[in-house]
Amino acid sequence: MYLARIDGTLTSTIKHETLGGFRFLIAQRLEGDGSGSGEPQVVIDMIGARVGSLVLVTTDNEAVRKASKNTTPVRLAVMGIVDSVYPEPGAAA
């Protein structure tokens, strides 16, 4: 699980059969100092995160499997929208 900032949205018509009906968002994983780390990831959103939201992303595909089928290849899903983090990412150490 990690914290990520939602940087964009994505639509797709041609996709794996288990992915119908899901919203896709572009998430940027965050370091402790608030900077982005690694490459942008496509995550599945079932709870309504928006661009700019700070979210908690799970890397276990159980969340997607429960909502779809056992054959889904996707792992990353938004687990929750963050209300507060202490200390805030980017705050002085």
Place this chain on the structure above:
Amino acid sequence: MRLGVVRGTVVLSHALPTLAGVRLVILEPVTAERLAAGNPGGGKCLIAADQLGPGIGQMVGFAEGRTAASPWYPNDIPVDAYCCLIVENLDYTPPKVAAKPNVRKTKKVRQ
């Protein structure tokens, strides 16, 4: 699931029996800088299994790791990257000013 741009395809002459009929594409993963600059690409190329048939130059989302073989469940197949979706429309708006760590600078002391 990362984003990647399709750069080509791979065909095997001899392959493990479980790989029969699996299409393979060459993907160039997309980095945040290159995506923001409107010139997707920049990552280290990799090969992914594919059942969707994207064209060269199209952007796809690909899963990595053990779950990339899930579409063949309950059969086991030695695939660790799988093309999940073809990107139709991408709206990417990262914050313009990246949050910088607010670290107090120490003064240099002249010797």
